[in-house]
Amino acid sequence: xxSRVPVLYRDHDTVVHRRDPRVKVLLLGLLFVFIxxxxxxxxxxxxxLGGLLLxxxxxxPWRWLVVLWAIHIPTFVALILIGGWGSVTSGDWAGVIDAGxxxxxxxxxxxxxxxxxxxxxxxxxxxxxxxxxxxxxLPAAAAFGLGLAxxxxxxxxxxxxxxxxxxxxxxxxxEWRRPIRFIAESVQVSLPVLFNxxxxxxxxxxxxxxxxxxxxxxxxxxxxxxxxxLAIGVAVVxxxxxxxxxPLPTTLI
Amino acid sequence: xxxxxxxxxxxxxxxxxxxxxxGVSFQVHEGELxxxxxxxxxxxxxxxxxxxxxxxxITGGELSGSVRxxxxxxxxxxxxxxxxxxxxxxxxxxxxxxTRGASRDDAxxxxxxxxxxxxxxxxxxxxxxxxxxxxxxxxLLALAATLATQPDVLILDTVMxxxxxxxxxxxxxxxxxxxxxxxxxxxxxxxxxxxxVADRLVVLEEGRVRAVGTPAELLDDDxxxxxxxxxxxxxxxxxxxxxxxxxxxxxxxxxxAVCGVGRLPTGGTARPNGHHGDRAAPPWREDRPRIQVxxxxxxxxxxxxxxxxxxxxVRPGEVHAVLGHTxxxxxxxxxxxxxxxRPVRGSVVVDDQDTATVHPTDLALRVATVLQDADQTLSQRxxxxxxxxxxxxxxxxxxLDDRVDRVRRLVGLPEDxxxxxxxxxxxxxxxxxxxxxxxVVEPAVVVLDSPTTGLSHGGRLRLAAALADLRSRxxxxxxxxxxxxxxxxxxxxxxxxxxxxxxxQGPVHELLRxxxxxxxxxxxxxxxxxxxxxxxxxxxxxxxDDLVEALSAAPPPDTDGPSSTEPPPAVAPxxxxxxxxxxx
Numbered sequence: 113x114x115s116r117v118p119v120l121y122r123d124h125d126t127v128v129h130r131r132d133p134r135v136k137v138l139l140l141g142l143l144f145v146f147i148x149x150x151x152x153x154x155x156x157x158x159x160x161l162g163g164l165l166l167x168x169x170x171x172x173p174w175r176w177l178v179v180l181w182a183i184h185i186p187t188f189v190a191l192i193l194i195g196g197w198g199s200v201t202s203g204d205w206a207g208v209i210d211a212g213x214x215x216x217x218x219x220x221x222x223x224x225x226x227x228x229x230x231x232x233x234x235x236x237x238x239x240x241x242x243x244x245x246x247x248x249x250l251p252a253a254a255a256f257g258l259g260l261a262x263x264x265x266x267x268x269x270x271x272x273x274x275x276x277x278x279x280x281x282x283x284x285x286x287e288w289r290r291p292i293r294f295i296a297e298s299v300q301v302s303l304p305v306l307f308n309x310x311x312x313x314x315x316x317x318x319x320x321x322x323x324x325x326x327x328x329x330x331x332x333x334x335x336x337x338x339x340x341x342l343a344i345g346v347a348v349v350x351x352x353x354x355x356x357x358x359p360l361p362t363t364l365i
Numbered sequence: 366x367x368x369x370x371x372x373x374x375x376x377x378x379x380x381x382x383x384x385x386x387x388g389v390s391f392q393v394h395e396g397e398l399x400x401x402x403x404x405x406x407x408x409x410x411x412x413x414x415x416x417x418x419x420x421x422x423i424t425g426g427e428l429s430g431s432v433r434x435x436x437x438x439x440x441x442x443x444x445x446x447x448x449x450x451x452x453x454x455x456x457x458x459x460x461x462x463x464t465r466g467a468s469r470d471d472a473x474x475x476x477x478x479x480x481x482x483x484x485x486x487x488x489x490x491x492x493x494x495x496x497x498x499x500x501x502x503x504x505l506l507a508l509a510a511t512l513a514t515q516p517d518v519l520i521l522d523t524v525m526x527x528x529x530x531x532x533x534x535x536x537x538x539x540x541x542x543x544x545x546x547x548x549x550x551x552x553x554x555x556x557x558x559x560x561x562v563a564d565r566l567v568v569l570e571e572g573r574v575r576a577v578g579t580p581a582e583l584l585d586d587d588x589x590x591x592x593x594x595x596x597x598x599x600x601x602x603x604x605x606x607x608x609x610x611x612x613x614x615x616x617x618x619x620x621x622a623v624c625g626v627g628r629l630p631t632g633g634t635a636r637p638n639g640h641h642g643d644r645a646a647p648p649w650r651e652d653r654p655r656i657q658v659x660x661x662x663x664x665x666x667x668x669x670x671x672x673x674x675x676x677x678x679v680r681p682g683e684v685h686a687v688l689g690h691t692x693x694x695x696x697x698x699x700x701x702x703x704x705x706x707r708p709v710r711g712s713v714v715v716d717d718q719d720t721a722t723v724h725p726t727d728l729a730l731r732v733a734t735v736l737q738d739a740d741q742t743l744s745q746r747x748x749x750x751x752x753x754x755x756x757x758x759x760x761x762x763x764x765l766d767d768r769v770d771r772v773r774r775l776v777g778l779p780e781d782x783x784x785x786x787x788x789x790x791x792x793x794x795x796x797x798x799x800x801x802x803x804x805v806v807e808p809a810v811v812v813l814d815s816p817t818t819g820l821s822h823g824g825r826l827r828l829a830a831a832l833a834d835l836r837s838r839x840x841x842x843x844x845x846x847x848x849x850x851x852x853x854x855x856x857x858x859x860x861x862x863x864x865x866x867x868x869x870q871g872p873v874h875e876l877l878r879x880x881x882x883x884x885x886x887x888x889x890x891x892x893x894x895x896x897x898x899x900x901x902x903x904x905x906x907x908x909x910d911d912l913v914e915a916l917s918a919a920p921p922p923d924t925d926g927p928s929s930t931e932p933p934p935a936v937a938p939x940x941x942x943x944x945x946x947x948x949x
Contacts, residue, residue, distance in 0.1 A: 238453070256450075263450065266496065274736070277700070278731075281703060281755075281803070282742075282758065283759050284726070304743065310445070314419075316447065321423065322440060324441060324513075
């Protein structure tokens with residue numbers, strides 16, 4: 113019986129899907145630079161807007177976005193509470209709101225990163241990922257290794273599901289409604305998963321050594337649209353850097 | 366000219382004193398197909414890795430002696446999923462081609478050709494994720510990817526066990542086509558297969574070469590076969606029973622031998638009151654079924670197999686086998702029986718419990734289930750702890766040691782294995798540990814999904830003995846299997862699944878007879894070996910006993926060819942619905 117694994121990639125023919133994998137890899141790199149460089153919440157909101165635009169254009173599955181964003185809500189709340197802890201204890205809710213405002217840049221950074229990266233990854237055929245990495249100059253072995261890690265993420269999910277099935281038959285109930293017990297039992301599932309990953313290591317390395325991997329990504333030249341998208345990304349990052357350290361204002365409006 | 370020269374090779378893995386290979390020497394000629402055989406732990410896989418140049422570079426450890434190989438080596442490992450490096454099936458084959466300079470279009474074209482070559486041509490795998498494929502499809506995909514590297518030496522390490530009859534025949538055809546053109550090192554424990562295709566055999570035992578010779582020399586030697594953990598090839602077993610003067614190793618040679626005799630010795634050595642006669646009417650035949658599957662539908666939202674209108678019953682003391690091609694729905698049925706899946710329509714009642722109303726963990730106390738790859742879920746420090754785990758988790762520790770020991774003996778595990786780390790055992794032993802771990806609850810129903818995959822000959826015998834024991838205790842057993850020799854050996858009744866529907870159902874001796882060859886082949890199910898031989902000489906048989914009996918009574922066979930066009934026997938399938946579209 114085939115395993116069913118939730119795969120982020122969606123096989124659509126959109127303007128984002130058609131972009132060169134090298135450009136997508138470079139855009140992801142630029143995103144992380146931008147997050148550290150953007151000087152204010154207003155600049156950071158560009159990442160959120162860009163991410164939303166990408167999500168719409170790429171027809172990114174909204175469930176993925178919502179789930180991944182929702183996972184971080186406790187982090188957002190914790191950031192605000194820690195920043196405004198004094199105000200919370202003194203009942204000064206205006207102070208809490210101020211603290212929230214102070215951390216808005218961080219919340220937007222997180223949100224933008226999720227929107228952009230999930231949207232981009234949903235358009236990169238996983239098999240093109242290592243090709244894209246090679247195309248931007250990463251050594252073939254490293255690119256292949258990263259691609260393999262991406263693959264292992266999925267196959268480990270498959271294995272976890274299959275091992276959990278056997279473990280349920282051997283006495284682990286693995287019921288969500290008992291979260292503490294579920295976590296404790298999950299640890300017991302993780303052991304054979306880990307053993308399998310370790311056992312598989314030499315075989316994968318053997319296969320890689322025998323099949324080989326080349327540096328040539330065989331991607332050809334970038335199209336005009338690819339260059340234009342990349343130029344926009346570079347311009348935004350450069351703009352934010354100039355705003356932070358140069359003459360541009362740190363607020364956009 | 367020698368293509369492989371292994372000279373006095375010894376090897377030990379890191380942090381161990383034990384020599385896995387101990388002074389191994391042999392040569393393989395260019396274009397030769399060499400069978401490498403031996404019991405679990407004999408060092409076969411390690412030797413293959415040494416020939417492929419992966420030892421000690423990948424494994425670590427100490428290697429002495431020399432291995433010389435002319436040309437590139439390709440290797441397909443036993444673990445199908447662990448050697449796939451890409452996410453999409455097509456990319457698995459195109460990637461090595463593109464690595465070697467092929468353009469995208471050329472690589473895709475060649476990949477499709479290779480997939481066709483290994484028997485995956487008609488299965489629309491191109492866009493599928495590798496984890497969506499069955500174990501057999503994964504093995505064939507790895508083979509296609511390996512062929513894409515254009516190896517001069519092809520090593521196949523225990524890959525046949527995962528394949529259904531059609532895929533297996535396809536790989537055998539490929540090996541025959543490659544004969545002479547490519548050197549092949551074939552690790553297998555199927556003596557019939559080795560007799561058919563191998564030029565020579567090397568027998569490994571505890572890391573040493575026990576014997577080297579042709580299949581004719583070695584497979585007829587009981588001592589060598591015992592050392593190699595090999596069964597008797599079907600042709601040879603039949604020839605011995607029929608007291609034929611020659612020792613045929615292929616179906617053609619068997620047919621020639623039978624024809625050469627002209628008139629078979631009267632009487633043969635048939636056992637008219639053999640165990641199958643006993644199995645036809647178990648004492649619990651009239652009991653209420655322990656497994657009742659009523660009009661069950663099940664469907665996945667994706668392309669995975671579905672079941673439609675499935676009806677099935679298994680009574681106490683009955684061993685029921687479910688046969689079917691890859692994707693027919695066998696594993697889905699197993700998951701329905703142990704409560705991991707729930708039917709969309711219909712009901713599944715096992716040991717008087719509706720599986721929809723009970724948690725699988727509770728059901729597992731009465732229904733022992735061994736899923737495919739159960740050996741990969743072992744996690745305890747010792748085999749003893751592994752077997753005891755199900756009872757410990759449920760705090761049922763009364764007489765635990767006795768129960769562990771009882772089940773150890775039931776599955777045929779040696780006592781000295783109990784303190785061993787299960788992860789360090791050969792796969793064949795890990796499979797038996799997984800089986801023991803399931804049976805330790807002393808269930809009323811046993812469900813086994815492809816239990817013989819990865820088992821050695823000895824392991825299969827132990828499994829058959831365990832099933833016979835369970836059967837004698839009135840346990841209802843359901844197994845899924847694609848090896849019809851195993852089914853004939855252990856099962857009473859059979860259900861043939863085809864794309865999620867019941868294609869045929871009935872006693873094993875009626876459904877797996879040689880006269881049903883075409884019907885079974887259409888469902889991608891092979892005949893048992895005795896049936897193949899019977900078909901070749903134009904008689905009707907299912908087991909070796911049938912064959913001996915039929916040949917002893919029959920006039921000399923017509924030399925014009927097999928009479929597979931004979932009408933089927935009077936007993937027809939219980940149900941034989943026309944397969945509908947969709948599903949797998």
